[in-house]
Amino acid sequence: MGIDMHKRSWKIHCATDLFCGRSFAMPPKPEVLKTYVDTHFHDYEVSTAYEAGCCGYYAHRRFESFGWRSLVVNPADIHRKGKERFTKTDKIDAQLIARELKDGRLDSIHVPEVEREQLRSLFRRRNDLVKDFRRVKSYIKMQLLYFGVSVPEEFDNDHWSHDFRGWIDAIVFDHPTARETLDSRMRSFRFIDKELRDVSTKLRAYCRKHYKKNYYLLRSIPGIGGIVACGIICELGDLRRFNSIKHLAGYVGLAPGVHQSGDNQRATGITMRAHRLMRSYFIEASWQAIRTDPVMQAYYRKHLGKNVKNIIVKVARKLLSRALAVIKTEIPYTIGVIE
Numbered sequence: 001m002g003i004d005m006h007k008r009s010w011k012i013h014c015a016t017d018l019f020c021g022r023s024f025a026m027p028p029k030p031e032v033l034k035t036y037v038d039t040h041f042h043d044y045e046v047s048t049a050y051e052a053g054c055c056g057y058y059a060h061r062r063f064e065s066f067g068w069r070s071l072v073v074n075p076a077d078i079h080r081k082g083k084e085r086f087t088k089t090d091k092i093d094a095q096l097i098a099r100e101l102k103d104g105r106l107d108s109i110h111v112p113e114v115e116r117e118q119l120r121s122l123f124r125r126r127n128d129l130v131k132d133f134r135r136v137k138s139y140i141k142m143q144l145l146y147f148g149v150s151v152p153e154e155f156d157n158d159h160w161s162h163d164f165r166g167w168i169d170a171i172v173f174d175h176p177t178a179r180e181t182l183d184s185r186m187r188s189f190r191f192i193d194k195e196l197r198d199v200s201t202k203l204r205a206y207c208r209k210h211y212k213k214n215y216y217l218l219r220s221i222p223g224i225g226g227i228v229a230c231g232i233i234c235e236l237g238d239l240r241r242f243n244s245i246k247h248l249a250g251y252v253g254l255a256p257g258v259h260q261s262g263d264n265q266r267a268t269g270i271t272m273r274a275h276r277l278m279r280s281y282f283i284e285a286s287w288q289a290i291r292t293d294p295v296m297q298a299y300y301r302k303h304l305g306k307n308v309k310n311i312i313v314k315v316a317r318k319l320l321s322r323a324l325a326v327i328k329t330e331i332p333y334t335i336g337v338i339e
């Protein structure tokens with residue numbers, strides 16, 4: 001059964017080894033589908049597949065509790081023929097999933113356990129707060145620029161000290177409405193600031209308590225701080241499930257793309273398929289690593305003269321390799337010495 005899931009309804013396409021089956025719509029409840037299968041396919045071995053998306057893994061876990069084989073697949077893995085790329089409906093999507101499942105061409109993505117999935121939601125909440133924090137700071141600076149208020153040189157940077165916040169609160173305008181506008185934005189800023197600090201603290205505390213060994217192993221690597229270590233634990237799960245650095249780098253998106261035809265071969269940069277959140281975290285951590293680790297700094301300087309963005313991606317892959325090594329060997333990282 002190929003399933004195209006939406007909030008209000010599911011489009012189902014059933015197929016067997018003998019016939020292509022039929023498509024129908026049903027309410028978004030696994031129990032309703034089980035009733036249909038028990039009625040029409042009582043003695044059949046059932047396999048289901050649906051695309052990963054906003055519906056999460058609840059249906060997958062319910063299908064498995066029924067004794068069915070269930071796959072959650074990456075939408076990019078659903079093969080489409082030429083004409084099918086220009087025609088898209090829920091019915092066609094369900095048919096394509098059923099066809100690929102029947103032919104055995106689908107592999108499931110990694111489905112985390114419930115505890116780690118819910119921990120991951122806290123980490124992603126923190127990431128949303130970071131975006132909101134940057135946004136509200138931009139709004140406040142935009143408002144000051146709009147009102148013609150110049151920020152003093154000592155405060156004109158990304159760090160908003162308590163003195164700078166006090167300076168904003170002390171600005172006097174000709175009319176009270178401008179003051180109310182700025183006060184409203186500052187209240188939003190202080191609320192998001194507090195939420196971000198609270199969520200970050202609870203996230204680190206949970207990982208220290210429940211994943212203490214992995215957390216401190218990752219923290220031993222220069223460049224990987226508390227939040228990046230939490231991100232690895234939340235988003236990537238147990239790194240021991242990856243067979244090699246090539247496997248892990250491909251999952252994160254730090255693997256090179258190659259285009260080869262005949263005698264012509266060229267690199268196409270890092271692949272488009274990636275865990276974009278963790279890739280960005282490793283890139284940011286790499287800038288810190290080259291400042292604190294002499295070995296990583298020497299590796300960075302060895303490639304000077306190339307595009308800086310390309311170099312830092314190489315450093316990020318090396319940092320990723322270290323993260324995998326300390327988890328698999330369970331030996332804390334020791335900063336090397338350059339002779």
